[in-house]
Amino acid sequence: MLCWRHLLINKTANPVAKFWFFLLKSCAYGLALAFVLIWFFPAINFSSLTLFNTSSESDEPAAISYAKAVRRAAPAVVNVYTRSTLVDPRSLRPRTIERQELGSGVIMSSQGYILTNYHVVNGADYIEVALQDGRTLEAVLIGQDQLTDLAVLYVQAENLPVIPQDQQLESQVGDVVLAIGNPLNLGQTITQGIISANGNTGLSSRGYIDFMRMDAAINRGNSGGALVNSNGILVGINAAAFQLEDQDIQGIFFAIPYKLALNIMQKLIKQGRVTRSHLGVAGDAVVNAAGERLISSGQRLYGLSITAVNSNGPAAEAGLQVGDILLKISGKPFSSVQQALNMIAETAPNSELALTIDRSGQIITMNATVRELRR
Numbered sequence: 228m229l230c231w232r233h234l235l236i237n238k239t240a241n242p243v244a245k246f247w248f249f250l251l252k253s254c255a256y257g258l259a260l261a262f263v264l265i266w267f268f269p270a271i272n273f274s275s276l277t278l279f280n281t282s283s284e285s286d287e288p289a290a291i292s293y294a295k296a297v298r299r300a301a302p303a304v305v306n307v308y309t310r311s312t313l314v315d316p317r318s319l320r321p322r323t324i325e326r327q328e329l330g331s332g333v334i335m336s337s338q339g340y341i342l343t344n345y346h347v348v349n350g351a352d353y354i355e356v357a358l359q360d361g362r363t364l365e366a367v368l369i370g371q372d373q374l375t376d377l378a379v380l381y382v383q384a385e386n387l388p389v390i391p392q393d394q395q396l397e398s399q400v401g402d403v404v405l406a407i408g409n410p411l412n413l414g415q416t417i418t419q420g421i422i423s424a425n426g427n428t429g430l431s432s433r434g435y436i437d438f439m440r441m442d443a444a445i446n447r448g449n450s451g452g453a454l455v456n457s458n459g460i461l462v463g464i465n466a467a468a469f470q471l472e473d474q475d476i477q478g479i480f481f482a483i484p485y486k487l488a489l490n491i492m493q494k495l496i497k498q499g500r501v502t503r504s505h506l507g508v509a510g511d512a513v514v515n516a517a518g519e520r521l522i523s524s525g526q527r528l529y530g531l532s533i534t535a536v537n538s539n540g541p542a543a544e545a546g547l548q549v550g551d552i553l554l555k556i557s558g559k560p561f562s563s564v565q566q567a568l569n570m571i572a573e574t575a576p577n578s579e580l581a582l583t584i585d586r587s588g589q590i591i592t593m594n595a596t597v598r599e600l601r602r
Contacts, residue, residue: 293405297417299459302359302388303334304452306409307343307366307380309351331408331452332356332380333390333464335492341380342464342492343451345371348378356382359415370495374503375483376466379495390453391460394486398422398439398462406443406465406480408452418444422462425484438481439463445480454482464488503572504597506547506580507540508533512564513552516585528562530554530585545595547582554590555583571597 307330312323330347334340341356348354354366364382371378399422406418420443443454445468454463463482494501510531512521518532530552536543553567554560557580561567574580576599583592 293403293417293419293457296405296455296457296459297407299391300405300453300455300461301407301415301417303390304359304407304415305332305334305341306330306357306412306415306448307332307347307451308355308357309348310353311351313350329409329412329448330450331448331465333451333453333461334387335390335392335489337387337389339382339384339387340369340492340496341366341382342488343378343380344464344466345373345376345378347451348380349373354380356380358388360388370499370501372491372495372501374501375487375491377464377483377488377491377495379492390455391458392485392489393460394489396456396460396462396485398425398456398484400425402462403457404441404443404462405455405457406441406445406449406452406482407455408445408449408465410444410446410448412448416449418449420444420480423479438466439484440479440481443480444468445482461485502576503600504574504576504578505540505600506542506571506595506597507537508542508547509535510553516552516588518550518552528564531564531567541595541597545582545593547584547593547595548586550586552585553582554585555581557581558583572600 309328309330311326311328313326314321314323328347328351330343332341332343332347335342348368349371351368354368355363356366357363362384364384366380366382369379369381402422404420404422406420407415410416420441422439422441424440439454439462441454445452445465449465450467452465453461454465456462462485464485465480465482467481468479491501510533512528513519513532514521514526514529516529520532521528533542533547533549533551533553536547536549556567556570559570561570571580574597577596579594579596581592581594583590
């Protein structure tokens with residue numbers, strides 16, 4: 228057997244000795260290096276060091292999921308069932324029939340107030356809501372507003388789940404949204420899409436509707452359900468679908484923005500109805516004093532060019548004429564048609580507004596007393 232001393236003496240003469248000397252020297256250096264590392268760097272985790280790639284499926288990125296948002300919001304979305312009786316128009320003899328409809332609703336407060344659509348509960352003799360925890364409750368209609376297609380219901384119950392809300396949240400085009408409701412009475416269903424537009428523009432005597440457009444599918448029974456963002460926070464109330472008959476397309480879907488819905492709900496709870504003021508005019512959005520129409524959201528609004536004036540309305544009494552361009556309301560400029568409509572509609576009936584207009588290049592101000600919009 229070779230000994231250490233023999234290897235040192237014969238390491239240059241014997242190839243076997245050379246091999247054993249190299250091996251022993253390498254081991255010695257390795258042990259010395261390990262001792263230095265352990266002594267001076269005790270925090271090193273040697274168990275995490277691997278010589279081979281041991282990656283597995285667990286190292287893949289987490290799958291995109293909206294499960295957390297659904298868990299937060301879904302319990303507060305209820306199924307709404309209505310019953311009503313009406314005279315059968317097809318019968319030769321007077322005969323009443325019972326009609327049953329379905330929709331969805333959103334629990335907005337722990338006090339039992341629920342938002343749904345006007346068209347879901349309009350004319351109903353009996354309204355029932357079904358919670359996701361299995362409870363069924365009779366609901367009372369507090370108030371409804373046809374123009375915004377909203378209605379407020381009330382149920383008396385404890386431990387009601389409330390939809391997450393943030394009044395400071397500003398939804399943007401491109402935000403991911405989830406529509407939660409009870410389509411076709413199949414049970415609670417979630418559809419997903421993005422916001423494609425925050426509102427419509429266009430001034431008329433019955434304006435004020437500011438629907439949000441998106442591509443999260445809404446079918447019969449989804450109406451009145453919740454539209455939430457990817458964090459489960461309410462951004463709108465599902466309302467309607469625009470689809471062309473005999474065309475195999477998905478269509479465009481609409482929701483009432485949260486802030487508008489909340490405003491209407493508070494008025495219905497407090498007053499039982501919604502009051503709006505009007506000027507009695509119609510007009511187009513324009514980009515300059517020459518009256519060129521605004522055709523793109525990228526253009527800056529100059530004002531509203533008046534195209535029609537109701538002869539018996541507040542605007543006519545104040546002296547507003549076709550061709551005038553409305554620039555400011557009570558000294559405040561507006562950045563969109565919808566904002567102008569809101570400023571007028573939110574003014575208390577019989578209040579006076581100062582209207583700044585451009586009339587053939589001359590800037591003048593006139594006062595108009597707005598009146599309640601009657602339907």
